[in-house]
Amino acid sequence: MAGDLEFKDLKELLGELPLFSDIKPKMMVAAEESIGFRRAVSGDVLVRQGEYTEELLIVLSGIGTAYRTESDGRVVNMGSHGAKDWFGEMTALSNQPQFATVKAETQCTFLVVDAPLFKKLYTGGGSFKNHIDLRYRERALAVHLRSAPLFKGVDRGVLARVAEEAELLTFDAGKAIAEEGKEADGVFLVRSGVVKEVRKTDGKDKVVAFLRDNSSFGERSLADDSAWRSSMIAMTRVDVVRLDRKIFDVLFARDRVAGTRIQMTVSLILAQEQGQEVDHDPKPVVDLSKTAAIDLMIGKQAVKGGEALLIDLKKCTRCNACVEGCVSVHEDRVPRLSKRGIKSGDAMLTSACYNCTIPECMMGCNYGAIRRDVNGAIHIILENCTGCSACEIKCSYGVIRMASLTGAAETEEDTPSFLSRMFPFVQRFRRTPEPGPVEVAEEVEAPKKPKKPEKKAIKCDLCAGLPFEACVYNCPCGAISRVDPADIVGM
The missing domain is CATH 3.30.70.20 (Alpha-Beta Plaits)
Known part of the structure; x- marks a missing residue:
């Protein structure tokens, strides 16, 4: 794709980027076939907040700055991206709309990694996945935590410390994230995908809820040492953030204000759960008649x-x-x-x-x-x-x-009339046109087999x-x- 552009050999160029430091030969071939180049001038919008653009853009030259418009109308500068930096990874990874708008501050040139190649590189592990996950921790994880009800009102500095200890896990469809009866030892935040909550009732699995992006579960583990009351099953490929209970033990000991806020939120969540169980017949989040x-x-x-x-x-x-x-x-x-x-x-x-x-x-x-x-x-x-x-x-x-x-x-002749469609037997009485005169050619070629x-x-x-x-x-x-x-x- 880069043959007509004034760049060095693509393989050499990729080798200079941290994301591709250990790319395998087979994947390098796929990258050379799929990766493209893009140019922009100062003022160009590269990606727009709220839109779906599932490409990873790697900056080769120039500077792009990210701006996010908050719900109250404030525009926040989220930082700039220079040479060998990248953006767009969270949309490509989670299939969610763009988190911020990125504008070119100067003339820029980018490498463009499309969504299929991004998925292959990310699931292949190695330096590509490691760098993407590291950048997620730096840029987006604290924002993700801040959007979770559990951390409402918690200081950003505290969230940054929590983010450092978080685990990023992926579960394939059908895999159990948590199993009923086993020790509940952490809180999970769903980054992308769908999770089904299933509870044993009268010896049968009963669907209690379905959780999607930005949902959370496991808060009960912060209030007591009880076991999981339900099994959490990945219905699609699911990416989650896992926060071990030990993280909160340390947090509660260091920061009483943040600890009190979180414990109050947990108490509220558990009170809501208890309210559903007063009649000894748990009220489901979804209508079980439609389960x-x-x-x-x-x-x-x-x-x-x-x-x-x-x-x-x-x-x-x-x-x-x-x-x-x-x-x-x-x-x-x-x-x-x-x-x-x-x-x-x-x-x-x-x-x-x-x-x-x-x-x-x-x-x-x-x-x-x-x-x-x-x-x-x-x-x-x-x-x-x-x-x-x-x-x-x-x-x-x-x-x-x-x-x-x-x-x-269909040609007009081949299209059956309204009468023929309503009464198929009419087709029997259609007049077959008489054949016209036959022209005899001097030389007749053998008919060719029609192409499929x-x-x-x-x-x-x-x-x-x-x-x-x-x-x-x-x-x-x-x-x-x-x-x-x-x-x-x-x-």
């Missing part, structure tokens, strides 16, 4: 989605207007809408794109064919798609499928570029709508 459906949705990782397409089966008349509307707005005449999905009662979450906050399809694409715009919507760049099916395999919902887009449009149609990845594109979504707009019954899956499951 099966919610568990299914979480198992399919639907809660990662930013929005879902919901069909009210009581209103739906099966007229197919939604699909016909989808066909009409795509030039290739291939519908992106699917009416299959997760059904619960009279509602169905269709297999339409959820625009995941953790887009596994994008992570699995090595060709830059799947991108997320600044508003969080996932798009397929057909020109870059090679038809490898990696995104189709990675998609948790079966939303992405491979389809031939060449010659997909090239397939591309397709999915719901939210009718990009249109002021409406065709399926929702064309439904005469109001049976189809866009919703946040978190609203459905009560999270």
